[in-house]
Amino acid sequence: DAGITQSPRHKVTETGTPVTLRCHQTENHRYMYWYRQDPGHGLRLIHYSYGVKDTDKGEVSDGYSVSRSKTEDFLLTLESATSSQTSVYFCAISSGQGGGETQYFGPGTRLLVL
Amino acid sequence: KQEVTQIPAALSVPEGENLVLNCSFTDSAIYNLQWFRQDPGKGLTSLLLIQSSQREQTSGRLNASLDKSSGRSTLYIAASQPGDSATYLCAVEGPGGGNKLTFGTGTQLKVEL
Numbered sequence: 653d654a655g656i657t658q659s660p661r662h663k664v665t666e667t668g669t670p671v672t673l674r675c676h677q678t679e680n681h682r683y684m685y686w687y688r689q690d691p692g693h694g695l696r697l698i699h700y701s702y703g704v705k706d707t708d709k710g711e712v713s714d715g716y717s718v719s720r721s722k723t724e725d726f727l728l729t730l731e732s733a734t735s736s737q738t739s740v741y742f743c744a745i746s747s748g749q750g751g752g753e754t755q756y757f758g759p760g761t762r763l764l765v766l
Numbered sequence: 767k768q769e770v771t772q773i774p775a776a777l778s779v780p781e782g783e784n785l786v787l788n789c790s791f792t793d794s795a796i797y798n799l800q801w802f803r804q805d806p807g808k809g810l811t812s813l814l815l816i817q818s819s820q821r822e823q824t825s826g827r828l829n830a831s832l833d834k835s836s837g838r839s840t841l842y843i844a845a846s847q848p849g850d851s852a853t854y855l856c857a858v859e860g861p862g863g864g865n866k867l868t869f870g871t872g873t874q875l876k877v878e879l
Contacts, residue, residue: 696869742809748865760807
């Protein structure tokens with residue numbers, strides 16, 4: 653299994669509070685991704701990173717920010733959580749060498765915003 | 767905007783049956799198509815990746831085909847087993863770089879004894 657961990661694995665928070673989710677990899681892969689998974693929508697890309705301090709928006713980036721200060725860590729921040737951000741969040745990585753590489757996924761973080 | 771559809775949303779079959787899962791996509795300008803498996807409460811595991819220049823890929827009892835021009839892919843599972851019970855997702859990588867994937871909503875498969 654690819655060395656990807658996510659923390660926390662479960663979190664309950666209140667509307668309006670900031671939340672940061674962490675993704676850590678031991679594979680030294682260049683690309684890292686944050687997805688959210690919701691019933692009826694499948695997985696949707698929030699943000700991704702193609703290197704240290706290099707990030708870009710995905711399909712559903714509003715209300716989220718990311719940072720990548722080290723190759724191994726990719727942080728997802730909800731500046732002011734809303735109930736619509738209740739979801740399961742997955743981190744993924746890929747080597748990004750030449751395109752067409754598969755992505756490896758972490759175990760997910762279940763976030764409930766009350 | 768690329769849209770990926772998977773039909774059926776759920777499927778229940780008896781053990782030993784051969785089955786086909788379907789995936790369709792609206793924009794044929796893809797680099798590759800991937801099939802993933804997701805067990806309840808878990809992350810995704812990659813099963814097969816088909817490059818746009820390929821027609822099919824095989825791994826064990828799994829065979830995935832790709833018809834890029836018609837925007838379709840199928841995942842064939844031979845001699846299904848209860849351990850195959852999971853949700854199967856297809857995803858396409860389009861142009862624009864970044865290995866970004868667009869996912870379908872999945873087919874939930876149950877293989878019964």
